[in-house]
Amino acid sequence: MNPKWRQKAARHPVTKAVLHPAITLAGLLMLLLLIFFGTLYQADHGLYEAQRVFFGYLIWVAGVVPFPGSSLVLWVLSIQLAVMMTFVLPLVWKKAGLWVVHGGLLLLLVGGFITQMMAVESQMTLAEGETGHYTMAYDKWEVAVWRQIADTNEVLAYVDEDLQPGAVLDLAPWPARLTVVKYHENAAAFTSTVTGGVLPYLNASGIASMEPRKPEKEAPQNAPGLIAKLSVPNTPDREILLYGLESRPLALTLGGERVLLQLRRRHYPLDFSLTLKDFIRTLHPGTDVARSYESYVDLHDGLSSRPVKVWMNNPLRYKGYTFFQASFAIDQEGEHSTFAVVTNPGRLIPYISSLMVFGGMLLHFILHFLGYVRRTARK
């Protein structure tokens, strides 16, 4: 049954050391503590910050004592699982349940890794009658540079990860480039009357100065700011200031053309579009407890178009994107509906893996439970 090489490998001291029960138990116990304290931390500092702190490889407790972070613990447990399954777990029918359980667990961890690395979450807010061609990030930003030709925008964009001081953003095809002077993840901007209308920066909203701020509890609430040096041949260099909360883009004339610049939440273009036809909110009678939120949209792709209803627990899935009814706003401008948009190549893995774990456990426990029933019935 059990091939020789497995038996040999299972007895190897390295295997034994890797699979030492103390490591597994300590790992699980650490995971328990990490989740417990992570949950408490989240209540005070927000989810983004909690994930940043607890999902690393090391946590410095009180700044001095190192404690393994979730990533480290999960890697160790994953390796143990893989080694255990490859070399040690006996290939017998009695252990079939355990095989499935642990295989499922390994797959679950792989799926979590894929989601962590590749899933993109964004949103799309539409007013009634509006058509959306792109989704927008929650907490990722970009410097967008574009010109308008008829109805369409030609956009050149630099993502926020590239905005390190000293980085050069080439604005080709226009004869100009930007050199990042400062980039603040979260900042407050001020106008000033002292300068008498002469601003130190080129800016669309009259911002005279900017100060860095501590990142917000919830990362999407951050408002970043950028100061960069604009170099255009044959003209003196000037500094420009872009701020995340500005509603107007900065207009420049480059090479005789009107070019617009804005620091905005990152846009993800779609190769199809959605038009919000109607948003409906229903309440339980006599209360303001919502019974349902529903968005009626038209989905356009190429020349075809079809009506779709998106409502609570019933998202629209299309071309790997999933649109969820997430939020709404009703103001004097009318009704707006917000969709949470997700793409995740690993979306189905948790379904498969948890089904495996569940099935395996069921198999294993049923075998044991039947034994218990048989034993006690004999009395």
Added chain:
Amino acid sequence: MKNPLHSLLLFLALCGLAAAPLRAQPPASGAPESMVSPDPEAHSEDDGHDHGSDEEAAEDIQPELGGEFTLLPEDLGRPSKGLNPRDVRAFGAVAVLHDGRIKPLETLARHLLLQWSGHDAYQGTPALAIFAQIVFAPEKTGDLKLFRIDNPEVAEALGITAEKKRRYSYRQIEPGLTKLQALSQRADSIEEAKRNLVEKEVLRTFGNVATYLNLTRSLQFALPSASLVIAVPETRNVLGLPGLAEGGPTVSFWELMERAPMMAQILDGIHEGGGEYSPVENEIVRLSRAMYLQSQTGMASPLRILPNPDQPGTWLSPSEVVATPGLMQRLNAEIGALAAMTSAYRAGDAAAFEARASALNASVRRLAAAEMEKTRFPLEILKNRVNPLFVSTVLFWISLFTGFLFFLFRHGGAASRWTYRITWTLSGLALFFLTAAIVARVLIMRRPPVTSLFETFPFVAAVSIAVALFLERRSRQGVALLSASLLGTLLLSIANRYAADGDTMQMLVAVLNSNFWLSTHVICITVGYAACALSGAIAHIRLVRGAWSPVPTPEQRASLREVDRMVYGTLCFGLLFSFIGTVLGGIWADQSWGRFWGWDPKENGALLIVIWCAILLHARHWGVIRETGVAAGAVLGAVIVSLAWQGVNLLNVGLHSYGFTSGAALKLFGYIGAEILFLLVVWLVTEIRKHKRPPEIS
């Protein structure tokens, strides 16, 4: 039957005309009606239709409190005989829209009284009878000690000497009402999470008193009114009202309304004739004016018992209907039935009361046929009367007692046999009532058994006890049986405390609304809680027994082994269901938000249980811990369950924080402390006893 339907509108218009020249005069003195704005125009017609949320409504209907006035008349001029509690039963079957749900008035009466006083009956009188008295004979309810004020500081602030029972009557609170209103406005301006206990108590008390006052006025149109006094005997003759000696000086709005054509005729005559008014004419003009004012004072009351014929799905309180002539015309029969019920109640005529209540019921069922079809009133009323949850709690308490007796008499032959049988029967019966309570809720609300924090307690209790009784059938040691009683008393006592907050059958917010994944997720998670809780309960008994005989005889050892197997088995069961519950929660989240796992505190709590069970099972497998260790682990497992179940709600973040309750933190920490202390004591006792007795040679 000739009904003054067509003349109603005309008549009210005439009343308005008659009132017009008099408007400048100060309103009649002392009468409660004079409290309201004397300018009828101040109440636009839309006011009557305004249905905000219940919170909004609660603010809408907060009466304007004026210090010198009494908001509750002591005497309506005509005494009420009242009816026996048994005779108002038909009133309990009247439908009312409250908290977004159509329910029998019986339920509303019970929950309001529970909310006000903490009991669902008042000194032996059922809630419905008290409710009927508040509505039909409010003048008699001022001295009932209906309002519980726990916080002595609040009582003192209102100028009330704190009493031992902490329950106070409206008359006791009334002198401090203005202050109470000011205090509650201040408390209301504070963010909910930041309010302290006193502020919460102030808000609760003011809300309760305001609801009470609104109820006392909800059938004002049918009650004799101090502003509708007929002093001239001839007026009574002209209008065909009973004499002063028979009736009393006051009449009700509706009594006059029924005589509207006659009054209209007289008013017409005045406007045509001009000149001096006769005493009768003078009185009619005065009455018309008072009626007009009264008809305009309709405020929203929690008594929304009339379906709005213009807007299906919304319901109106009688005072709102009376304030709007168009509605009064459309709902004339129903308003008339309510007025007749009022008269019958006050006259002590049980038969007439019942007949009119049934007529009202039939007519409402016709008006709102579609909505009424979804209700199950007979079942709901039966459930209210039997109160299966309470019965079950009592049975569990008794079974806990007999269960302990069994352990005392363990080796006592007949006594042992009988206490065992009694405990077994009581637990079985308690489980039956508990299941009945859950099934009744499922049927009434037409939704899965667990949708709110409250509902988790009866459900977890039912599942763990069913499993415990199953194990007991097999092992017959009494350990699982005693665990069942322990869990039953503990969990149901908590559930009963939640039930004191009012109607526990509330509507759900959109995201929690019926969804396959949600219901299966919640059920599996709670089954997981149940298994781990049971495992913990059995482990307690196991540890105590183990500590008692650290060096067991072979017989004891066999028995302990059996108990160990139960602890282990329930742990496995708990792991399985906690895991599948967690995964189903992930599927639900993925279906609803697009993320399988979002580190929501409640999800994390479930994951903690899964990981803890996994640690225990692996440690046992590798021999790191033995039987006692597994049992101690199961006790800690119950602690983790309590954190996941209750502790998470204290964090007040995330999607699942629907069940925040103050003061719970202290109890939770108390529980955790007690468990740790328990484990320490067990360990100490084991060690001491081990050293006292040298091991037997076997």
